[in-house]
Amino acid sequence: xxxxxxxxxxxxxxxxxxxxxxxxxxxxxxxxxxxxxxxxxxxxxxxxxxxxxxxxxxxxxxxxxxxxxxxxxxxxxxxxxxxxxxxxxxxxxxxxxxxxxxxxxxxxxxxxxxxxxxxxxxxxxxxxxxxxxxxxxxxxxxxxxxxxxxxxxxxxxxxxxxxxxxxxxxxxxxxxxxxxxxxxxxxxxxxxxxxxxxxxxxxxxxxxxxxxxxxxxxxxx
Amino acid sequence: xxxxxxxxxxxxxxxxxxxxxxxxxxxxxxxxxxxxxxxxxxxxxxxxxxxxxxxxxxxxxxxxxxxxxxxxxxxxxxxxxxxxxxxxxxxxxxxxxxxxxxxxxxxxxxxxxxxxxxxxxxxxxxxxxxxxxxxxxxxxxxxxxxxxxxxxxxxxxxxxxxxxxxxxxxxxxxxxxxxxxxxxxxxxxxxxxxxxxxxxxxxxxxxxxxxxxxxxxxxxxxxx
Numbered sequence: 001x002x003x004x005x006x007x008x009x010x011x012x013x014x015x016x017x018x019x020x021x022x023x024x025x026x027x028x029x030x031x032x033x034x035x036x037x038x039x040x041x042x043x044x045x046x047x048x049x050x051x052x053x054x055x056x057x058x059x060x061x062x063x064x065x066x067x068x069x070x071x072x073x074x075x076x077x078x079x080x081x082x083x084x085x086x087x088x089x090x091x092x093x094x095x096x097x098x099x100x101x102x103x104x105x106x107x108x109x110x111x112x113x114x115x116x117x118x119x120x121x122x123x124x125x126x127x128x129x130x131x132x133x134x135x136x137x138x139x140x141x142x143x144x145x146x147x148x149x150x151x152x153x154x155x156x157x158x159x160x161x162x163x164x165x166x167x168x169x170x171x172x173x174x175x176x177x178x179x180x181x182x183x184x185x186x187x188x189x190x191x192x193x194x195x196x197x198x199x200x201x202x203x204x205x206x207x208x209x210x211x212x213x214x215x216x217x218x219x220x221x
Numbered sequence: 222x223x224x225x226x227x228x229x230x231x232x233x234x235x236x237x238x239x240x241x242x243x244x245x246x247x248x249x250x251x252x253x254x255x256x257x258x259x260x261x262x263x264x265x266x267x268x269x270x271x272x273x274x275x276x277x278x279x280x281x282x283x284x285x286x287x288x289x290x291x292x293x294x295x296x297x298x299x300x301x302x303x304x305x306x307x308x309x310x311x312x313x314x315x316x317x318x319x320x321x322x323x324x325x326x327x328x329x330x331x332x333x334x335x336x337x338x339x340x341x342x343x344x345x346x347x348x349x350x351x352x353x354x355x356x357x358x359x360x361x362x363x364x365x366x367x368x369x370x371x372x373x374x375x376x377x378x379x380x381x382x383x384x385x386x387x388x389x390x391x392x393x394x395x396x397x398x399x400x401x402x403x404x405x406x407x408x409x410x411x412x413x414x415x416x417x418x419x420x421x422x423x424x425x426x427x428x429x430x431x432x433x434x435x436x437x438x439x440x441x442x443x444x445x
Contacts, residue, residue, distance in 0.1 A: 060429035061387070063387065064391060065418065065421055068401070068418055069422060072408070072414035073418055076414065154293075155295075156295075158295075161394065172301075181305040181309070185306055189298050192293070192295060193294055199293070200293055
């Protein structure tokens with residue numbers, strides 16, 4: 001117990017960095033996901049082919065390999081970032097690829113009648129998406145977003161391997177310094193669980209709502 | 222292996238050829254771990270899904286808690302616990318077995334939910350017909366419900382298998398020489414990270430892409 005009191009400031013700092021990573025990378029991934037998901041709807045090969053390649057490459061390779069690639073290879077070609085930035089960037093690009101698929105498929109799932117009605121009303125294409133299509137697609141996306149948010153929290157543990165002192169790396173360092181793997185790794189396990197609770201609750205609610213409240217608001221044709 | 226150092230920026234095809242055999246051996250280990258892991262995850266996931274359907278509230282609560290806890294914590298920490306902590310109190314398993322255990326248990330939490338949804342999706346009439354035919358419960362499960370549920374969830378199992386295949390790279394952190402582990406060993410000695418990690422990415426992509434195409438195909442086949 002004394003030992004836990006001794007190490008908990010370091011673990012708390014780690015937990016803080018983990019949360020920071022989750023939120024930063026999560027926000028960036030959301031931006032990437034929306035940008036790519038929407039851009040892939042543009043009917044031009046010059047846009048869709050490169051974006052499809054990006055999405056397929058990031059979805060079909062291991063996220064850990066991507067992290068090492070950015071960490072070891074980019075400096076070789078002269079691109080240098082801090083480890084934290086590298087970690088955020090890879091997580092954002094990795095999750096952005098998955099989220100873009102969520103965005104794209106949710107938008108495509110909006111009833112075709114809505115497109116036709118918007119066109120019939122002479123709405124310009126941007127207004128059509130902004131006011132009609134995207135608002136209806138967002139409730140469809142939310143449960144998936146919630147799941148990916150929890151996955152993001154878990155995935156931040158991977159950047160411990162490129163020396164970012166988040167929760168896992170703090171723990172690994174403490175183990176190297178003091179020993180006591182049982183106490184330290186179990187504490188980390190519990191801290192991750194505590195950090196996950198808001199996401200778990202959020203996901204429960206999103207799943208409950210997905211079928212009910214929000215769906216009723218979407219006009220059916 | 223004459224390590225030319227990180228400053229040498231020429232892209233060397235020779236390095237790629239040199240490292241390829243080691244990477245292919247690593248790929249075999251990755252695929253073995255994935256295959257064993259998915260079998261464990263299927264067995265445990267199915268067990269959890271069926272056990273959860275009993276009328277005992279306590280069992281339902283325990284299973285839900287287990288699934289939530291395993292799903293909500295990083296696989297990396299679970300692997301560290303199995304690799305660094307478990308041997309202090311129990312059996313000392315080989316790194317590969319530890320890794321398979323970690324992957325299997327982690328993914329069983331996802332698959333139990335998949336199975337649960339799949340079993341729920343089998344029409345109630347199938348249960349009623351089995352009761353009407355006086356079919357024993359075990360036989361109802363094995364011959365009527367599970368085959369139909371399995372068909373429903375097959376694409377999702379496939380997706381989780383691909384996910385596990387990529388996640389298996391984490392076994393490198395517990396000293397398993399799988400694809401990434403083999404690459405890091407070689408690159409650590411020669412500093413040829415560019416060539417080695419590029420090749421690793423290519424191998425992951427090819428296998429992952431082929432897998433996902435196959436899953437898509439099965440999904441389309443089953444849909445009609």
